[in-house]
Amino acid sequence: MNSELDTKERILATARELFHGRSYADVGIKEICSLAKVQKGSFYHFFPSKQDLAMAVIDNMSDDWANGFVAEAFDEALAPIERLDYMVDAVYYWQKAAKSIEGRMPGCLFGNLALEVSTRDEVLRARLNAVFEKASSRFNEALEQAIEIGDIPPLDTKATATAMLAYLEGVILLAKTRNDPEVVRNLGPAIKSIRIEYKHKN
Amino acid sequence: MNSELDTKERILATARELFHGRSYADVGIKEICSLAKVQKGSFYHFFPSKQDLAMAVIDNMSDDWANGFVAEAFDEALAPIERLDYMVDAVYYWQKAAKSIEGRMPGCLFGNLALEVSTRDEVLRARLNAVFEKASSRFNEALEQAIEIGDIPPLDTKATATAMLAYLEGVILLAKTRNDPEVVRNLGPAIKSIRIEYKHKN
DNA sequence: CCTTGACTTGACCGATCGGTCTAATATACT
DNA sequence: AGTATATTAGACCGATCGGTCAAGTCAAGG
Numbered sequence: 001m002n003s004e005l006d007t008k009e010r011i012l013a014t015a016r017e018l019f020h021g022r023s024y025a026d027v028g029i030k031e032i033c034s035l036a037k038v039q040k041g042s043f044y045h046f047f048p049s050k051q052d053l054a055m056a057v058i059d060n061m062s063d064d065w066a067n068g069f070v071a072e073a074f075d076e077a078l079a080p081i082e083r084l085d086y087m088v089d090a091v092y093y094w095q096k097a098a099k100s101i102e103g104r105m106p107g108c109l110f111g112n113l114a115l116e117v118s119t120r121d122e123v124l125r126a127r128l129n130a131v132f133e134k135a136s137s138r139f140n141e142a143l144e145q146a147i148e149i150g151d152i153p154p155l156d157t158k159a160t161a162t163a164m165l166a167y168l169e170g171v172i173l174l175a176k177t178r179n180d181p182e183v184v185r186n187l188g189p190a191i192k193s194i195r196i197e198y199k200h201k202n
Numbered sequence: 203m204n205s206e207l208d209t210k211e212r213i214l215a216t217a218r219e220l221f222h223g224r225s226y227a228d229v230g231i232k233e234i235c236s237l238a239k240v241q242k243g244s245f246y247h248f249f250p251s252k253q254d255l256a257m258a259v260i261d262n263m264s265d266d267w268a269n270g271f272v273a274e275a276f277d278e279a280l281a282p283i284e285r286l287d288y289m290v291d292a293v294y295y296w297q298k299a300a301k302s303i304e305g306r307m308p309g310c311l312f313g314n315l316a317l318e319v320s321t322r323d324e325v326l327r328a329r330l331n332a333v334f335e336k337a338s339s340r341f342n343e344a345l346e347q348a349i350e351i352g353d354i355p356p357l358d359t360k361a362t363a364t365a366m367l368a369y370l371e372g373v374i375l376l377a378k379t380r381n382d383p384e385v386v387r388n389l390g391p392a393i394k395s396i397r398i399e400y401k402h403k404n
Numbered sequence: 405c406c407t408t409g410a411c412t413t414g415a416c417c418g419a420t421c422g423g424t425c426t427a428a429t430a431t432a433c434t
Numbered sequence: 435a436g437t438a439t440a441t442t443a444g445a446c447c448g449a450t451c452g453g454t455c456a457a458g459t460c461a462a463g464g
Binding site: 022114120167187 | 308334361372392398
């Protein structure tokens with residue numbers, strides 16, 4: 001009864017962990033199954049293909065993310081600008097914790113997957129793009145509010161929000177490549193310095 | 203005689219193209235060989251392993267890059283700040299051209315590889331990290347000069363340089379995920395707004 | 405002319421890939 | 435109880451993976 005959920009969710013959790021810690025291509029169905037203690041047949045009962053699994057993993061992580069520390073970071077109780085710092089902090093502590101467990105900085109699951117699969121798999125690419133757009137909109141809200149209360153001068157909130165997300169992803173990329181979460185802490189706060197003005201003409 | 207160079211270089215060029223356009227894991231030796239019109243045995247005569255090939259591809263691309271438009275962008279003849287815009291422009295036109303040929307935005311080979319392999323392959327990770335550090339130092343020089351001539355107020359050039367590189371990589375990541383080079387053009391110029399001040403205390 | 409060593413050829417290797425299939429089993433409804 | 439359905443088990447599939455290897459081709463040097 002709930003064994004269905006158990007099995008499916010065990011597959012999902014295992015796949016998420018492995019995809020995040022290594023990569024999509026590098027993790028096989030077999031490995032996922034054996035770690036999740038599930039047989040191949042059961043796997044393909046719940047997920048028609050590896051691509052479907054990836055999709056589910058993206059959605060699952062995206063939900064957890066949105067309801068987890070992103071919800072905390074972008075809590076309306078916090079001053080808009082503080083939310084940016086909170087977000088950076090959250091990324092830092094998360095990556096640091098992950099590294100201390102696994103030995104390596106896993107980076108951002110979405111960023112990792114995006115660069116790995118988006119030239120090959122339109123469906124996954126579109127999904128990942130949607131995740132980024134959703135994330136960007138959180139930054140956008142914060143920026144709009146910051147302007148409203150006069151914390152920062154007006155600017156192109158949409159573009160700046162996307163730029164901030166890009167910066168965060170870039171910082172994580174570099175940190176992962178250096179395998180050093182401190183990069184996030186050192187560079188992260190500069191996210192607040194990014195500004196894109198409204199275009200006058202055009 | 204020069205057939206050796208021919209063969210090796212043909213392998214290198216083909217591998218570079220395929221790795222860039224797709225991914226490391228997704229491209230097999232067999233495919234590289236058949237596109238490069240080389241036999242498996244010849245391949246392994248020149249490259250002991252796929253990892254060695256990846257290494258060579260990274261070095262090769264890094265050289266071309268450093269001597270190509272990066273050299274142009276960071277030309278001392280240009281005003282330091284203009285170099286940043288030049289760099290962004292170069293990335294934009296490159297990605298746009300690549301997309302119009304292949305249909306998809308390949309992104310940055312180094313960024314792609316970094317996220318794909320750096321949790322799995324220490325050697326490649328270190329090499330990619332070195333490439334990033336070299337790139338970062340070009341930004342650093344430009345910033346130092348910009349400060350020297352009074353174009354911008356003093357700041358932590360090392361940190362800011364790394365942050366700018368991170369931003370550029372992040373912008374490319376997002377653009378690739380959206381499969382739209384225009385993202386580079388829209389967000390890219392904001393690289394100039396990034397600032398990291400010197401730490402007063404520790 | 406003969407040897408040497410770089411280079412090429414392509415068959416071959418075991419392992420693993422994503423995915424299929426049939427049969428068994430557990431569960432739920434009538 | 436009987437039947438339908440959901441789930442599991444695990445053998446099996448062809449294809450492909452990175453890599454090996456023995457046999458040869460070929461040009462340069464003695």
